[in-house]
Amino acid sequence: MENTGFWIKNEAGQVQFKGGKNDWSEAAEIAGSCPHFLEDYEGEIVAEEARSCYNCRFRRWTAASFVCLKALKE
Protein backbone atom coordinates (compact mmCIF):
# COMPACT_ATOMS: atom_id res chain seq x y z
CA MET A 1 0.00 0.00 0.00
CA GLU A 2 1.15 3.54 -0.77
CA ASN A 3 0.98 5.97 2.14
CA THR A 4 -0.06 9.58 1.40
CA GLY A 5 -0.96 11.65 4.49
CA PHE A 6 -4.49 10.83 5.64
CA TRP A 7 -4.90 8.32 2.88
CA ILE A 8 -3.60 4.95 1.81
CA LYS A 9 -3.73 3.67 -1.73
CA ASN A 10 -4.93 0.09 -1.39
CA GLU A 11 -4.14 -2.92 -3.59
CA ALA A 12 -7.12 -2.11 -5.82
CA GLY A 13 -5.74 1.41 -6.41
CA GLN A 14 -8.49 2.97 -4.34
CA VAL A 15 -7.85 5.93 -2.06
CA GLN A 16 -8.67 4.62 1.41
CA PHE A 17 -8.96 6.65 4.63
CA LYS A 18 -6.13 5.77 7.00
CA GLY A 19 -8.14 6.51 10.15
CA GLY A 20 -10.53 3.60 9.87
CA LYS A 21 -14.08 4.09 11.12
CA ASN A 22 -13.43 5.96 14.34
CA ASP A 23 -11.16 8.89 13.57
CA TRP A 24 -14.00 11.37 13.89
CA SER A 25 -11.89 14.52 14.20
CA GLU A 26 -9.71 13.74 11.19
CA ALA A 27 -12.75 12.87 9.06
CA ALA A 28 -14.35 16.18 10.01
CA GLU A 29 -11.17 18.15 9.33
CA ILE A 30 -10.72 16.67 5.86
CA ALA A 31 -14.35 17.24 4.90
CA GLY A 32 -14.12 20.81 6.20
CA SER A 33 -11.87 21.80 3.32
CA CYS A 34 -13.02 19.30 0.70
CA PRO A 35 -14.63 20.86 -2.40
CA HIS A 36 -16.48 17.62 -3.19
CA PHE A 37 -18.21 17.13 0.17
CA LEU A 38 -21.92 16.36 -0.22
CA GLU A 39 -23.99 15.28 2.76
CA ASP A 40 -25.53 11.84 2.29
CA TYR A 41 -29.15 10.84 2.80
CA GLU A 42 -30.27 11.34 6.43
CA GLY A 43 -30.44 7.62 7.16
CA GLU A 44 -26.76 7.17 6.35
CA ILE A 45 -25.42 9.90 8.65
CA VAL A 46 -23.13 8.49 11.35
CA ALA A 47 -20.93 11.38 12.52
CA GLU A 48 -22.16 14.09 14.87
CA GLU A 49 -20.21 16.69 12.90
CA ALA A 50 -22.46 17.46 9.92
CA ARG A 51 -19.46 17.99 7.66
CA SER A 52 -17.45 14.80 7.90
CA CYS A 53 -16.12 12.30 5.38
CA TYR A 54 -18.15 9.75 7.34
CA ASN A 55 -21.34 11.56 6.31
CA CYS A 56 -20.33 12.22 2.72
CA ARG A 57 -22.19 10.73 -0.21
CA PHE A 58 -18.88 9.99 -1.91
CA ARG A 59 -17.47 7.69 0.77
CA ARG A 60 -17.78 4.01 0.07
CA TRP A 61 -17.63 1.97 3.24
CA THR A 62 -15.31 -0.98 3.46
CA ALA A 63 -15.03 -3.51 6.26
CA ALA A 64 -12.40 -1.46 8.10
CA SER A 65 -12.66 2.09 6.72
CA PHE A 66 -13.93 3.80 3.55
CA VAL A 67 -12.62 4.77 0.15
CA CYS A 68 -13.15 8.23 -1.33
CA LEU A 69 -14.91 7.97 -4.68
CA LYS A 70 -14.06 11.53 -5.64
CA ALA A 71 -10.36 11.02 -4.99
CA LEU A 72 -10.55 8.04 -7.32
CA LYS A 73 -11.53 10.27 -10.21
CA GLU A 74 -8.66 12.69 -9.77
Next chain:
Amino acid sequence: MKIYVGIDDTDSIDQGATGESANQLIKLIEERRWGRCQGLTRHQLLLDPAIPYTSHNSSMCFTADLEAVYLPSLIKEAGRFLEQNSAPGSDPGLCVAVEEHLERAEELIAYGYETKVRIMTKAEAYGLAGKLGVHLSEHGGTGIGVIGALAGVGLRMTNNDGRFQGKLKLKGPGATMSVAEIKSCSPVERVQSLAGRILGDDEELRLGKKLKTVLLNGKRTLLVYRPEGEPGWETCTNRHLEDY
Protein backbone atom coordinates in the same frame (compact mmCIF):
# COMPACT_ATOMS: atom_id res chain seq x y z
CA MET B 1 -52.93 -9.11 5.77
CA LYS B 2 -49.47 -8.12 6.99
CA ILE B 3 -46.88 -7.77 4.26
CA TYR B 4 -43.16 -7.00 4.24
CA VAL B 5 -41.78 -4.87 1.40
CA GLY B 6 -38.02 -4.85 0.78
CA ILE B 7 -36.18 -2.74 -1.80
CA ASP B 8 -32.53 -2.26 -2.62
CA ASP B 9 -30.13 -0.70 -5.11
CA THR B 10 -32.28 2.16 -6.35
CA ASP B 11 -29.51 4.76 -6.11
CA SER B 12 -26.26 5.66 -7.82
CA ILE B 13 -23.32 7.65 -6.52
CA ASP B 14 -24.75 10.85 -8.00
CA GLN B 15 -28.47 10.39 -7.57
CA GLY B 16 -31.21 8.97 -5.36
CA ALA B 17 -31.33 7.14 -2.05
CA THR B 18 -33.04 3.84 -1.39
CA GLY B 19 -34.56 5.25 1.81
CA GLU B 20 -36.21 8.04 -0.17
CA SER B 21 -37.52 5.54 -2.74
CA ALA B 22 -39.02 3.47 0.07
CA ASN B 23 -40.68 6.53 1.58
CA GLN B 24 -42.22 7.38 -1.78
CA LEU B 25 -43.52 3.82 -2.08
CA ILE B 26 -45.10 4.11 1.37
CA LYS B 27 -46.75 7.35 0.26
CA LEU B 28 -48.06 5.69 -2.90
CA ILE B 29 -49.62 2.79 -0.92
CA GLU B 30 -51.28 5.09 1.58
CA GLU B 31 -52.49 7.65 -0.97
CA ARG B 32 -54.24 4.90 -2.89
CA ARG B 33 -55.72 3.61 0.38
CA TRP B 34 -54.41 0.08 -0.21
CA GLY B 35 -53.30 -0.17 3.40
CA ARG B 36 -51.39 1.40 6.28
CA CYS B 37 -47.61 1.21 6.38
CA GLN B 38 -45.39 0.97 9.45
CA GLY B 39 -41.83 2.13 10.13
CA LEU B 40 -39.13 1.94 7.52
CA THR B 41 -35.92 0.20 8.62
CA ARG B 42 -32.40 0.19 7.21
CA HIS B 43 -30.46 -3.08 7.32
CA GLN B 44 -26.69 -3.31 6.92
CA LEU B 45 -25.39 -6.04 4.63
CA LEU B 46 -21.83 -7.30 4.03
CA LEU B 47 -19.16 -4.76 3.09
CA ASP B 48 -16.87 -6.53 0.65
CA PRO B 49 -14.97 -5.10 -2.33
CA ALA B 50 -16.38 -7.87 -4.53
CA ILE B 51 -19.95 -6.62 -4.02
CA PRO B 52 -20.96 -3.82 -6.41
CA TYR B 53 -22.78 -1.64 -3.85
CA THR B 54 -22.90 2.14 -4.24
CA SER B 55 -21.61 3.33 -0.89
CA HIS B 56 -23.02 1.47 2.10
CA ASN B 57 -24.68 -1.80 1.02
CA SER B 58 -27.78 -1.38 3.10
CA SER B 59 -31.32 -2.35 2.16
CA MET B 60 -34.70 -1.00 3.23
CA CYS B 61 -37.83 -2.70 4.50
CA PHE B 62 -41.25 -1.63 5.74
CA THR B 63 -44.35 -3.51 6.76
CA ALA B 64 -47.96 -2.76 5.83
CA ASP B 65 -51.42 -3.88 6.79
CA LEU B 66 -52.90 -4.36 3.36
CA GLU B 67 -56.32 -5.22 1.99
CA ALA B 68 -55.59 -8.59 0.31
CA VAL B 69 -57.34 -7.59 -2.89
CA TYR B 70 -54.72 -4.88 -3.52
CA LEU B 71 -51.66 -7.15 -3.34
CA PRO B 72 -51.32 -7.69 -7.14
CA SER B 73 -51.74 -3.94 -7.75
CA LEU B 74 -49.13 -3.12 -5.14
CA ILE B 75 -46.58 -5.50 -6.65
CA LYS B 76 -47.22 -4.18 -10.16
CA GLU B 77 -47.15 -0.50 -9.18
CA ALA B 78 -44.11 -0.87 -6.92
CA GLY B 79 -42.19 -2.50 -9.76
CA ARG B 80 -43.24 0.24 -12.16
CA PHE B 81 -42.29 2.87 -9.58
CA LEU B 82 -38.79 1.41 -9.23
CA GLU B 83 -38.34 1.28 -13.00
CA GLN B 84 -39.40 4.90 -13.45
CA ASN B 85 -37.81 6.46 -10.40
CA SER B 86 -34.56 4.65 -9.65
CA ALA B 87 -31.29 6.33 -10.52
CA PRO B 88 -29.72 5.63 -13.93
CA GLY B 89 -27.15 2.87 -13.54
CA SER B 90 -28.82 1.41 -10.45
CA ASP B 91 -29.90 -2.22 -10.15
CA PRO B 92 -33.19 -2.16 -8.23
CA GLY B 93 -34.84 -5.18 -6.66
CA LEU B 94 -38.25 -5.61 -5.02
CA CYS B 95 -39.39 -8.22 -2.50
CA VAL B 96 -42.91 -8.59 -1.13
CA ALA B 97 -43.65 -11.29 1.45
CA VAL B 98 -47.08 -12.03 2.89
CA GLU B 99 -46.69 -13.06 6.51
CA GLU B 100 -49.65 -15.46 6.60
CA HIS B 101 -48.47 -17.24 3.45
CA LEU B 102 -44.94 -17.76 4.71
CA GLU B 103 -44.55 -21.14 6.36
CA ARG B 104 -40.80 -21.17 6.87
CA ALA B 105 -39.89 -17.67 7.92
CA GLU B 106 -36.80 -19.05 9.65
CA GLU B 107 -35.25 -19.76 6.23
CA LEU B 108 -35.74 -16.16 5.18
CA ILE B 109 -34.29 -14.96 8.47
CA ALA B 110 -31.27 -17.23 8.03
CA TYR B 111 -30.81 -15.82 4.51
CA GLY B 112 -30.89 -12.29 5.92
CA TYR B 113 -28.18 -13.05 8.43
CA GLU B 114 -26.11 -14.80 5.78
CA THR B 115 -26.03 -11.67 3.62
CA LYS B 116 -24.13 -9.97 6.43
CA VAL B 117 -21.26 -12.45 6.26
CA ARG B 118 -21.15 -13.98 2.79
CA ILE B 119 -21.38 -12.84 -0.83
CA MET B 120 -24.71 -14.11 -2.16
CA THR B 121 -25.84 -14.64 -5.74
CA LYS B 122 -29.00 -13.68 -7.57
CA ALA B 123 -29.66 -17.34 -8.27
CA GLU B 124 -29.67 -18.08 -4.53
CA ALA B 125 -32.08 -15.22 -3.90
CA TYR B 126 -34.50 -16.29 -6.62
CA GLY B 127 -34.19 -19.93 -5.54
CA LEU B 128 -35.17 -19.16 -1.95
CA ALA B 129 -37.94 -16.73 -2.90
CA GLY B 130 -39.45 -19.30 -5.25
CA LYS B 131 -39.25 -22.02 -2.63
CA LEU B 132 -40.93 -19.86 0.02
CA GLY B 133 -43.53 -18.28 -2.25
CA VAL B 134 -42.18 -14.78 -1.79
CA HIS B 135 -42.43 -12.22 -4.60
CA LEU B 136 -38.98 -11.17 -5.87
CA SER B 137 -38.39 -9.12 -9.01
CA GLU B 138 -35.75 -6.92 -10.62
CA HIS B 139 -36.46 -3.58 -12.24
CA GLY B 140 -33.42 -2.34 -14.13
CA GLY B 141 -29.67 -2.67 -14.59
CA THR B 142 -28.25 -5.99 -13.49
CA GLY B 143 -31.12 -6.48 -11.05
CA ILE B 144 -28.68 -7.47 -8.38
CA GLY B 145 -30.77 -5.49 -5.89
CA VAL B 146 -32.97 -8.58 -5.50
CA ILE B 147 -30.35 -9.97 -3.11
CA GLY B 148 -30.62 -7.04 -0.73
CA ALA B 149 -34.38 -6.69 -1.15
CA LEU B 150 -34.90 -10.29 -0.01
CA ALA B 151 -32.32 -9.86 2.77
CA GLY B 152 -34.03 -6.70 4.02
CA VAL B 153 -37.28 -8.62 4.51
CA GLY B 154 -35.49 -11.50 6.24
CA LEU B 155 -33.64 -9.13 8.57
CA ARG B 156 -36.80 -7.17 9.41
CA MET B 157 -38.44 -10.47 10.33
CA THR B 158 -35.71 -11.10 12.91
CA ASN B 159 -37.26 -8.27 14.96
CA ASN B 160 -33.71 -7.49 16.05
CA ASP B 161 -31.97 -5.71 13.21
CA GLY B 162 -31.93 -2.28 11.66
CA ARG B 163 -32.38 1.41 12.37
CA PHE B 164 -35.71 3.11 11.77
CA GLN B 165 -35.47 5.89 9.22
CA GLY B 166 -36.34 9.45 10.15
CA LYS B 167 -35.79 11.33 13.38
CA LEU B 168 -38.21 11.63 16.30
CA LYS B 169 -39.73 15.06 16.78
CA LEU B 170 -39.86 15.63 20.54
CA LYS B 171 -38.55 18.55 22.58
CA GLY B 172 -35.28 20.34 21.83
CA PRO B 173 -31.79 19.05 22.67
CA GLY B 174 -31.09 19.17 26.40
CA ALA B 175 -34.76 18.92 27.40
CA THR B 176 -35.78 16.26 29.92
CA MET B 177 -38.72 13.91 29.34
CA SER B 178 -40.08 10.85 31.09
CA VAL B 179 -40.30 7.52 29.31
CA ALA B 180 -44.10 7.66 29.58
CA GLU B 181 -44.19 11.09 27.92
CA ILE B 182 -41.99 9.93 25.07
CA LYS B 183 -44.08 6.83 24.46
CA SER B 184 -47.30 8.81 24.48
CA CYS B 185 -46.26 11.32 21.83
CA SER B 186 -44.06 9.29 19.47
CA PRO B 187 -43.82 5.84 17.85
CA VAL B 188 -41.33 4.76 20.55
CA GLU B 189 -42.43 1.54 22.25
CA ARG B 190 -39.51 1.02 24.59
CA VAL B 191 -36.58 2.96 26.05
CA GLN B 192 -33.56 0.81 26.76
CA SER B 193 -29.94 1.31 27.78
CA LEU B 194 -27.08 0.14 25.55
CA ALA B 195 -26.46 -2.58 28.16
CA GLY B 196 -30.03 -3.83 27.77
CA ARG B 197 -31.82 -2.41 30.81
CA ILE B 198 -35.40 -1.42 29.98
CA LEU B 199 -36.29 1.92 31.56
CA GLY B 200 -39.56 2.23 33.49
CA ASP B 201 -42.25 4.70 32.49
CA ASP B 202 -41.45 7.04 35.37
CA GLU B 203 -37.73 7.30 34.61
CA GLU B 204 -36.41 10.44 32.93
CA LEU B 205 -33.83 11.10 30.25
CA ARG B 206 -32.15 14.02 28.52
CA LEU B 207 -32.71 14.42 24.80
CA GLY B 208 -29.74 14.62 22.45
CA LYS B 209 -29.56 16.35 19.07
CA LYS B 210 -30.75 13.59 16.77
CA LEU B 211 -33.29 11.11 18.05
CA LYS B 212 -33.23 7.82 16.18
CA THR B 213 -34.78 4.46 17.01
CA VAL B 214 -33.77 0.85 16.36
CA LEU B 215 -35.64 -2.43 16.09
CA LEU B 216 -34.98 -4.60 19.16
CA ASN B 217 -37.09 -7.51 20.39
CA GLY B 218 -39.80 -6.47 17.95
CA LYS B 219 -40.10 -3.02 19.53
CA ARG B 220 -39.29 0.40 18.19
CA THR B 221 -36.62 1.22 20.75
CA LEU B 222 -34.99 4.48 21.81
CA LEU B 223 -31.53 3.70 23.13
CA VAL B 224 -29.94 5.67 25.98
CA TYR B 225 -26.59 5.76 27.77
CA ARG B 226 -25.02 7.41 30.81
CA PRO B 227 -22.52 10.10 29.65
CA GLU B 228 -19.31 10.13 31.67
CA GLY B 229 -19.30 12.71 34.44
CA GLU B 230 -22.99 13.57 34.04
CA PRO B 231 -25.95 12.28 35.99
CA GLY B 232 -28.85 10.39 34.43
CA TRP B 233 -29.64 8.96 31.04
CA GLU B 234 -29.20 10.61 27.68
CA THR B 235 -30.32 9.49 24.22
CA CYS B 236 -27.66 7.79 22.12
CA THR B 237 -25.78 9.62 19.39
CA ASN B 238 -25.38 8.61 15.74
CA ARG B 239 -22.05 7.04 16.67
CA HIS B 240 -23.67 4.71 19.20
CA LEU B 241 -26.19 3.60 16.60
CA GLU B 242 -23.69 2.94 13.83
CA ASP B 243 -23.71 -0.81 14.44
CA TYR B 244 -27.49 -1.22 14.43
